Amino acid sequence: MLDPKWIREQIDEVRSMLECRNMDLDLSELSALEVRRREILVDVEARKARRNEGSKTVGAKRKAGENCDALMEEMRCLGEEIKELDAELERIERDFEAWMLKLPNRPLPSVPVGKNEEDNVVVRTWGTPRALPFEPKPHWEIAEALDILDFERGVKLAESRFTVVKGLGAKLARALINFMLDLHTNEHGFMEINPPILVNTATMRGTGQLPKFAEDQYRCANDDLWLIPTAEVPLTNLHAEEILDEAELPKHYTAYTPCFRREAGAAGRDMRGMLRQHQFDKVELVKLCAPQNGEAELEHLTNCAEKVLQLLELPYRVMALCTGDMGFASAKTYDLEVWLPYQNCYREISSCSICTDFQARRMNTRYRPEAGGRPQYVCTLNGSGIAIGRALIAILENGQNSDGSVTIPRALRPYMRELEAIVPH
RNA sequence: GGUGAGGUGGCCGAGUCGGCUGAAGGCACUCGCCUGCUAAGCGAGUAGGGUGGCUAAAACCGCCCUCCAGGGUUCGAAUCCCUGCCUCACCGCCA
Numbered sequence: 001m002l003d004p005k006w007i008r009e010q011i012d013e014v015r016s017m018l019e020c021r022n023m024d025l026d027l028s029e030l031s032a033l034e035v036r037r038r039e040i041l042v043d044v045e046a047r048k049a050r051r052n053e054g055s056k057t058v059g060a061k062r063k064a065g066e067n068c069d070a071l072m073e074e075m076r077c078l079g080e081e082i083k084e085l086d087a088e089l090e091r092i093e094r095d096f097e098a099w100m101l102k103l104p105n106r107p108l109p110s111v112p113v114g115k116n117e118e119d120n121v122v123v124r125t126w127g128t129p130r131a132l133p134f135e136p137k138p139h140w141e142i143a144e145a146l147d148i149l150d151f152e153r154g155v156k157l158a159e160s161r162f163t164v165v166k167g168l169g170a171k172l173a174r175a176l177i178n179f180m181l182d183l184h185t186n187e188h189g190f191m192e193i194n195p196p197i198l199v200n201t202a203t204m205r206g207t208g209q210l211p212k213f214a215e216d217q218y219r220c221a222n223d224d225l226w227l228i229p230t231a232e233v234p235l236t237n238l239h240a241e242e243i244l245d246e247a248e249l250p251k252h253y254t255a256y257t258p259c260f261r262r263e264a265g266a267a268g269r270d271m272r273g274m275l276r277q278h279q280f281d282k283v284e285l286v287k288l289c290a291p292q293n294g295e296a297e298l299e300h301l302t303n304c305a306e307k308v309l310q311l312l313e314l315p316y317r318v319m320a321l322c323t324g325d326m327g328f329a330s331a332k333t334y335d336l337e338v339w340l341p342y343q344n345c346y347r348e349i350s351s352c353s354i355c356t357d358f359q360a361r362r363m364n365t366r367y368r369p370e371a372g373g374r375p376q377y378v379c380t381l382n383g384s385g386i387a388i389g390r391a392l393i394a395i396l397e398n399g400q401n402s403d404g405s406v407t408i409p410r411a412l413r414p415y416m417r418e419l420e421a422i423v424p425h
Numbered sequence: 426g427g428u429g430a431g432g433u434g435g436c437c438g439a440g441u442c443g444g445c446u447g448a449a450g451g452c453a454c455u456c457g458c459c460u461g462c463u464a465a466g467c468g469a470g471u472a473g474g475g476u477g478g479c480u481a482a483a484a485c486c487g488c489c490c491u492c493c494a495g496g497g498u499u500c501g502a503a504u505c506c507c508u509g510c511c512u513c514a515c516c517g518c519c520a
Contacts, residue, residue: 041476045489052489055501059444068500075500243473366473375473 001100001361008034017106020113020323033096044085051078102212105358107323108332114322127315129339136341139396140273145404145424161278168422175415176388177256180283180308184385188304190254195234197257198225203237206363208329215264227260231284232382240363246370250289250297274389281388287381294379298354302334305350305385311411314394315339317346331356338394349390352383
């Protein structure tokens with residue numbers, strides 16, 4: 001959620017912000033609501049003040065044994081007026097709130113301005129793709145030959161975009177999870193969390209999945225619960241409705257969870273293989289910090305995610321997303337893109353974002369500054385650290401050998417009984 | 426799922442037949458005093474949000490709202506009524 005004061009005072013800046021995000025919205029209704037809201041508020045509060053005063057007088061007069069029927073009647077009428085105005089105010093505030101929840105976050109000045117992914121900027125590249133002396137195979141062919149992914153049975157059990165992972169594939173996925181969690185908790189100072197993966201509507205609203213992106217979510221209609229699309233949702237919301245001490249910040253959380261996405265807008269995209277699934281595993285990184293440290297924390301968070309790819313010896317590059325390509329809640333995003341030999345290009349494997357106070361406003365997560373003064377909204381950050389399924393794909397494709405085997409990255413071998421490669425039967 | 430009890434400030438806890446209780450008392454914390462140091466003692470202070478005035482902005486002053494949430498009764502509700510949520514206990518079921 002944006003600062004209502006900013007909307008009130010700098011509506012033109014809001015307009016140009018929306019424009020750089022490719023959003024065309026008429027904000028005149030929003031401005032009108034804000035003006036009307038304050039008119040009614042001032043009016044109704046004045047009436048309430050009079051009623052409070054009058055009621056006090058009634059109490060005093062009664063105690064003194066005086067008659068006060070007239071005053072009571074007057075207060076009763078006043079009460080009815082207040083009731084009507086309150087109802088009007090509630091309608092306006094509901095509309096205003098609905099508007100506010102639909103507006104995206106404001107990009108930081110350092111974000112490149114652009115229309116779509118073509119305007120994203122390469123920040124740095126790490127590693128060199130292996131020169132394969134043979135035609136690289138896609139991960140689905142490698143995996144089926146090794147009997148570690150079963151696409152048909154995934155569809156049988158659920159529907160398309162579900163996959164069964166088995167044997168050494170499942171063990172490799174589990175190794176990836178443990179390797180990443182160990183790295184982030186032992187080396188990067190994150191606290192491991194095992195959160196609910198069904199959350200309520202308020203929690204989904206807190207991080208920005210609702211109300212605008214309901215179509216992308218799985219929900220349990222009977223229970224007002226939603227399957228999380230990312231552990232960002234429960235982790236970031238851990239401190240919803242709380243006021244933290246500045247000394248407690250920054251908070252670093254990591255979690256492994258399954259994630260669920262309906263992929264509503266992705267019909268036909270990446271249908272082969274395991275790149276885009278309705279259910280996938282991910283290790284997530286989340287930070288809450290004071291706003292002045294936000295951008296530095298984003299660099300650190302991104303580095304933590306990069307470290308995973310470096311230790312897995314997977315070539316990647318870091319992209320700064322442009323204004324037109326960023327997510328709804330983000331003020332600045334770095335995508336990590338891993339090299340995929342068969343596709344002969346880099347594909348997204350992690351997305352690291354700073355959400356400034358956008359989510360904190362929705363969640364009402366604040367901190368008490370050490371210097372004193374009023375509580376301030378925290379700054380929230382999140383990043384994949386990293387997606388398990390896509391890491392598995394990257395390992396299969398980058399580690400493939402001419403004999404059909406796949407070399408296991410050294411960092412994972414302690415988690416695989418020192419197995420060096422998965423070989424076909 | 427059933428029955429019973431309960432949800433008050435950072436924590437504990439009081440709130441009488443509805444009004445002077447945004448909330449007694451205690452603890453904790455902050456500042457000051459006192460003390461050779463510590464402890465004790467003394468004094469003062471310590472919720473959040475909204476909005477109006479003043480202001481460059483604050484500070485400051487006023488008003489409104491908040492005693493789990495939402496509704497109701499009333500001139501007036503922490504206090505009465507209804508609904509929901511949550512917590513605890515027992516029963517049922519269960520990985």
